[in-house]
Amino acid sequence: MSRELHLAGFLIASHVTHSHAAWRHPASETDYLGPGYYQRVARTLERGKFDFLFFADLLATPVRYGNDIRVPLQSGTQASATLDPSLVAAGLANVTDRIGLAITKSTTYFHPYEVARIFATLDHLSGGRAGWNVVTSLNQAEAQNFGAQDHLGHDERYERAQEFLEVAYKLWGSWDTDALVRDKVSGVFADPDKVRTVDHEGTWFKTRGPLTVPHSPQSRPVIIQAGSSPVGKDFAARWAEAIFEIDPTPEGRRAYYDDVKSRAVNFGRNPDDIKIFPSFVPFVGETESIAREKQAFHNELADPISGLITLSVHTDHDFSRYDLDAPLEDLVVPGTQGLFDVARRLSASENLTLRDIGKLYAQGVLLPQFVGTAEQVADQIEAGFTGGEADGYILSAAQAPGTFHDFVDFVVPELQRRGLFRTEYTGSTLRDHLGLGPASLTPAARRASVVA
């Protein structure tokens, strides 16, 4: 079978997406606190045969920029207000049939017993459509909400994440697929030889098990990751089955694609088992000039300060202390650097000031914008897909649910006409949609050490 394009939709359970201006668009819905908005997006994407709808998450209102919660709240920057995405996704499991439902959970602030239980439950309630974006969390504000003064160091967070996944895999494997008997007559509920304690005692976690949740349809959620540091990319190459990426240039995306796929090979994996999803914001119009005008209208609404607040969240570094009109090359930013490196590269190559970067960040966290007619946007997708930058794309909205409607009504049919994208779901689970085989429950660490 020829290679198949994959498509996902990006949301935060919030008024914004990557675009901090999304909520200001006249056509955007403003009630993101009730379930209706999410239902409309999910049903639209399901109509468009998308692989999955994804929810990012952050565990604190931004506070790093100027050490102040007031400005982020006022400007409605990213993460100034977000619902718990696991509940939003569970709600959508009840009102959709096929589309995958992927959510973000941090490995830094919860216990694996709880997180394993959440995903096993979501996988059951959705009939095998759960995905988990494994993140290690970004900043001190999140640590402080959960009782710590400082957050763990970058590499320690990844060590903890590694053991966290090992524990979760053990718990998901604590019930065999066929453990449930449910024989009403004999009264035998489960086969006790097919359920076991896990008795994990490691550096970060202890747990006895078994999980309270029987083996779920996909065995476990599809593992998604978005590390951009070397440690993060190795972690992704070991564990992930789908990877999100933010890079504004085709060259950057191709380099990332090659890098992660070859890291996966180093860990003994088939590179086809990791699907790489760069993100973009689409602007689709009847003509190219309508699309460009839509783009300009949106970008104008983006507030540079609001973007710098999110850059401060993403890097855990206060950008309020620099001259807005200086270039970025001279700034020394410690800690998490992934997205800042992208920003610095962009600033150097295009002569951009901090204010310009703030505005770009507010327009969509450095995401590329794919602009034009349905054919033109499909051309860009096809070029990236066949040109070694992507196995699929994750779309972020400039207004919601409008962006998703436009894409599903105009671009998806064009992609289908070209034979790039499915016209009907052929399977029922997220693994099916992604063309992944049955899930392994052998922790990647063990798999990797066999190879090493």
Add this chain to the structure above:
Amino acid sequence: MSRELHLAGFLIASHVTHSHAAWRHPASETDYLGPGYYQRVARTLERGKFDFLFFADLLATPVRYGNDIRVPLQSGTQASATLDPSLVAAGLANVTDRIGLAITKSTTYFHPYEVARIFATLDHLSGGRAGWNVVTSLNQAEAQNFGAQDHLGHDERYERAQEFLEVAYKLWGSWDTDALVRDKVSGVFADPDKVRTVDHEGTWFKTRGPLTVPHSPQSRPVIIQAGSSPVGKDFAARWAEAIFEIDPTPEGRRAYYDDVKSRAVNFGRNPDDIKIFPSFVPFVGETESIAREKQAFHNELADPISGLITLSVHTDHDFSRYDLDAPLEDLVVPGTQGLFDVARRLSASENLTLRDIGKLYAQGVLLPQFVGTAEQVADQIEAGFTGGEADGYILSAAQAPGTFHDFVDFVVPELQRRGLFRTEYTGSTLRDHLGLGPASLTPAARRASVVA
């Protein structure tokens, strides 16, 4: 207005209810892992104008009885397999309109920032229908799943619960009701004077805040509790707005009612602001003898060992070591005693052996069974409601969803004919259904200390 009866439905996100035999009934649904079963129960109870559907929860497969997970799994005892109820309830928020959705969350194994976020999210997604059964967790098996060797002592768990609620109240109050501005034109998202950090530093918890979730429709979930120890009853009298109770006799229920209401008065509360819900299992038939035959058929399916396993869970004490044919009076059981005291009282007054108690426990954790025609069951409810034992009742199913169908189709109309129960919802939130005024966000501890 005359006093109004309240009704709730009890479930665990599991194959059993209080009745360990429920799943063996020929008419019971067996797929409790998908969402359909919960949807059918919730819609049935909503058709019956119930105040709310409630989900109990336990965080471990039973292991105390004989130090063995095999027997509980095999016999399908309570908690041998349960989904995470917060996701199940969030799912139901999408497919119901009026019925309250209450879930259990322990204060012992999570951080209040997370739990406050879950309930604020559920309250938004359900349009103000969330309730929280605050439990301190029961046994060592739960502790061991969450990395501790032993669980905290009984009174320490309640101290932690006290601070847990104080922190949660602060977080729910961190956004004022009218903090969201969402002015697309000016770009003002929230009024920064109406959102604040909480900066809590206590004995058990630290958190900075604000919550990532704006003020929810009910301000916070309705607080539910089920303490049966003196400390537990005081905790309930301080904080709870609804209380669950298990007591097999009318005298026991009246004593509990008086006890908790007077404790509430001691804490300076209006006793009408705590609704007391004893539980029962209904068996309804066209004739009394049909109902009795239904009851006998169900009770026959209950396995005494499975009941003793749950008694061991509830008391964290191993009942496998005693003679099944001896009475209970001589046993000395340390730790949590609430339900064991009820069992001992029953054993003494009715000359029951441990095996008998096990069988009763398996039939429904010592819940009374209300048996007869619709009129007869309504008589028992009316007698308890007007006779000082209950403000409402929580129904537990002998088979599901059948028990709920029978009750809604036959008993509810009879209660409505008598003017005891609503024929239509008059409000939209769970607080409305329960006749509670606007929620206070002043922690009960502070309220109480003003009075003391």
